[in-house]
Amino acid sequence: MLWAGYPFSLDANEERGHFWIQVDQMDTARNNKDFLNAHGFAKFGGQPAACMNCHSGWTPWLYKNAAKGDWVRFNSTKYWTMIKNVPAVNGIEPNSEAHRGPHGGTRMGVTCADCHNPDGMGLRITRPALINALVDFRGYERDDYQGVKADRKEMRTLVCAQCHVEYYFRPTGSKVKVAGESIAKDPTKKWWNGEQKTYDEFDLWRDGNQPTEIEVDGIELVFPWSAWKKGESFRIEMFDDHYDAAREKGIFASDWQHKITKAPMLKIQHPETELFSGGVHAQNGVSCADCHMPYTRGAGGKKVTQHNITSPLQDINAACKTCHSQPEEYIKAQIADIQRSVAYDLRSAEYATVSLIQDIGRLRTELGKLSAYQTDGKPDDAKISKALAEPLELHRRGQMRGDFVGAENSTGFHNPREASRMLLQAVEMARMGQTKLVEIANANGIKGFTTSNVGFEEIQKLNPGEITYKVDMNGHKAGDRYYEHHNVNGPAPKELLDLDANTKPYNYKKVDKVTSHLTTYKD
Secondary structure, three states: OOOOOOHHHHOOOOOOOOOHHHHHHHOOOOOOOOHHHHHOOOOOOOEEEEEEEEHHOOOHHHHHHOOOOHHHHHHHOOOOHHHHHHHOOOOOOOOOHHHHOOOOOOOOOHHHHHHHOOOOOOOOOHHHHHHHHHHHHOOEEEEEEEEEEHHHHHHHHHHHHHHOOEEEEEEEEEEEEEEEEEHHHHOOOOOOOOOOOOOEEEEEEOOOOOEEEEEEEEEEEEEEOOOOOOOOOOOOOHHHHHHHHHHHHHOOOEEEEOOOOOOOEEEOOOHHHHHOOOOOHHHOOOEEEHHHOOEEHHHHOOOOEEEOOOOOHHHHHHOOOOOOOHHHHHHHHHHHHHHHHHHHHHHHHHHHHHHHHHHHHHHHHHOOHHHHHEEOOOOOHHHHHOOHHHHHHHHOOOOOOHHHHHOOOOOOOOOHHHHHHHHHHHHHHHHHHHHHHHHHHHHHOOOOOOOOOOOHHHHHHOOOOOEOOOEEEOOOOOOOOOOOOOOOOOOOHHHHHHHOOOOOOOOOOHOOOOHHHHOOOOE
């Protein structure tokens, strides 16, 4: 409901570790043109290589060699075309099945060299998007060795900021020559709906398909940080300022138009860097690595950094007790209490936003029955949206705030105060939007228009369930499960659904009893 009209409404699964991020990127339904088109996303033309910026350890090599050091060319190339340029290593034959693996092949995720310079193993930034954002927006200086000038403590956070951030694909407004595929000239290669294939949704060159050169609209991967300066704590209003300026200049209006409300929406992706910047840990000089890659003792008692990069709750002794003297169970309970509080705020924001979405949809229908909002006797979406301009803007801004906390992977722990502040704004905006809808209904003589207030039970009715094929395609039958592995997109554990049902409204008799056993839950 929140992402109606956007591929996330079809497939959004729990993330796995850094090793798997390219495997998951290739497997997700959001990167499957045939599947998305068959499920109502007719305009989806395949993801760009910009998505590889975070998902592939091959990105720096591909940027330098396949894209010839042209940042726009790299971003604008089709994902499935760019990945075919991954070189075969370790004696593996090019275009062989062995070349498709995660150990150095096309499915390789994050690597050591993404964060460490092979010349001395010092920390470095390898992703141009972060370097550009830090230099162009935040006042940093470029550095040949580590990307930007920063001390080691700061670098222990900046290497994570290469990916754990909000971003968008900004159109450049010009054409760019990129790599294409000869399959576009092969009339025997069609998508499921009969349209000509312009690329092969596969990570190797096969069946005579060869690289070509084509011209496309240019895009650039950008972090929306123009209002966030060095040394400042992030505030959600900084995103408002950046995206409003981009919209006013005609550069970037939205990620998508909401299918039900027609509002121009923004989709937020994993903004851990932004939220963490204003939290108590960041303000006291703690880095990402201090908690997620804590020091431990290796062979011979040598002090080393853990590199499995997981939740600090997996090793509280190493991650937390370096600074905190309290017992582990006390620390776990405190973390759980913070996250329960933010979870309540998040559910409140989400339920209020869904209520607003449903109400806007109902009023759009009612306005469409009036001649003032019709053209040639049919509802005119443009006229209706103009009348609903204020509620639509409240939907855009409020949902962005709820989506921020939902997409940020700490349930608010990185900065509980800012998380709760923006979620309160989200609830307020949704309810203000509903009030405006009643006013608009009354002004147009629509009697008896009332607002909704959905809760857990109503939300569960919107659950799409398993991701399945709608039509026969690519060797699969309609009704078949999309994911081969049943630990992906399976049913939520009963204990977590029960916890969710009691979070909003808050049932302290049940929720407060849940402490450490859920904080170490493994999917």
